[in-house]
Amino acid sequence: MINRYISERALRLESYKAEPNAQGIALDKNEIPWGLNDNVEEALIKRLKALRLNRYPDNDYANLKKAISKYTSVDTRSICIGNGSDELIHMALQAFTDPGDIIAVQNPTFPMYKVYGTICGVRVWEYNLDGNFEMKSDEFINCIQREKPRIVFLCNPNNPTGIKLELQEIEEILKRIDGIVIVDEAYFEFSGLTAAGLLPGYENLIILRTFSKALGLAGLRVGYMLASPAVISCFERVRPPFNVNTFAQAAAAEVLEDMGKVTERVEIIKGERKRLTALLKGLRGLQCFESWSNFILFRSGSTGKIYERLQEAGIYVRNFSNPVLKDCLRVTIGSPSENDSFYEAVKEVLYDGA
């Protein structure tokens, strides 16, 4: 009976299936392998009483914006906070599209652009990357000028490929589009790449960032964006009041006070990325893509077997139903010993019976 009442847009969607938090080695969600640093945890415990959790959160995010401003060197008036960067994606669609409008995304990329696009009733135009998951900028720009999307989403480095766009490619798109460009820099700390320097020149640029990856707070769901004050004021019209809770605001600000530890952890991950990439490249029958993120995408005729063997060993990686990612798996860079366990299991499958 209820099916008579369901909306058309909901019918186009399936519920999101998150793998339950694995008890084994979780290399499937691009999290970092370490919990809160002791400094941050102690500070939060000390502050817990003063947070007055019976009161609604600060809807202006004054302290957190100040901390982000210090971290990014971007003015607080150019910052908006979301319940994860997911919510900022959804808000961007609400602020800059009406049902029937077009948005442009790459394929493959982070799937939530398309999901929220569907929820908002827009048409999602997909640009297929080439066999090595690279973009031909000229072709992309031609398509955009034809399709006239209200928003172009660029994930840089791209998820799940780890491949980067050059800054000049992004700037060329910004120059040639009559609409909004969203550069999702979820993996910024691992790539060192950012389009933030383009903000003063391009009022239509939005940069998305997150506390869920290098900053280690996936459990608290804090994302932020950097954009012109004009864009921020459009977001404020559609932002749900009190969208990020008091504890998450406090924890995010505390982590930014502890950047020495964050940098130390990022360096470990980058070192492990280099080591694991070299190891994987040394395996025959496996193509490994150069990553600017905290994960590595690889392709092999044996991914089915590899995925199975990893699961048996309690090691969880990401597989895909998207046909352009056929034969691909994505592995998050974990701790050195986790990466070793992963590598040994993959090697065993590929060299089995050799």
Next chain:
Amino acid sequence: MINRYISERALRLESYKAEPNAQGIALDKNEIPWGLNDNVEEALIKRLKALRLNRYPDNDYANLKKAISKYTSVDTRSICIGNGSDELIHMALQAFTDPGDIIAVQNPTFPMYKVYGTICGVRVWEYNLDGNFEMKSDEFINCIQREKPRIVFLCNPNNPTGIKLELQEIEEILKRIDGIVIVDEAYFEFSGLTAAGLLPGYENLIILRTFSKALGLAGLRVGYMLASPAVISCFERVRPPFNVNTFAQAAAAEVLEDMGKVTERVEIIKGERKRLTALLKGLRGLQCFESWSNFILFRSGSTGKIYERLQEAGIYVRNFSNPVLKDCLRVTIGSPSENDSFYEAVKEVLYDGA
């Protein structure tokens, strides 16, 4: 330049202005006046490390749903969790309306039904309550049968009036509508009223609840809903993954373990509501509405002066721009001494120069 890109729906909205958290006596947001109980705080501090905040939240909300199920005697498959009940309102619109559809709300009522309706591009049909903020059920049902809304929102007890609907009125609406009925029971613990008993009989009934009021966690933004498993599965299609963070999930479950304290606090608020209502009714030139919530609405020719005097005294109450609430103020029931300060200030204005 950006104004060329803003969506039509965003243009219809203004950004939400939340009063900054007052340093004085905050009686404007229907919060309870007490912070986390010591038991709950100690439990959370103990659990903080085990929460593994570097990992994404449990997207199935298993522990929290189990705790809510125990509290409400409703099966876990009939529960959905939101980042505040605000998010559940937004999800209901996504799940059950498409742009151009109609929803029905009362006027006055909680304003966010209309805000999220506008974001979702639906037409909001408003039923004006009478001068005493009461609903004529027959008239309301006739209108609904004419307007054919996809969703009817009923806030019970209503915010900002505190006035209740009878269970049989709700059931009559459920019987006569070809759509979804959402009963917002944000103030359930203060009213003792619930339509939960109607759930087995009406697959189109949704009950909204929150941890922000009696349960004292406004700062953590946790709402929940009770509905048929068929309705829940529609919500799951549009629910953002990981929408409620790990700490909020844990804190909400801990509060439900400490219901003795919650009940004790609710009884204090109910006692104060009775006392303050009697005091206000004793004042000439002031009409005070009987409340089933943790706030009281009153009307007076002197509200402008009263509001001003309260602000001077550092006491914050809620005023309204909605014309049907002309001359009305809403005061949250605070601690006994806060209520005394409020009452004395009001009395001074009304009896000034008498």
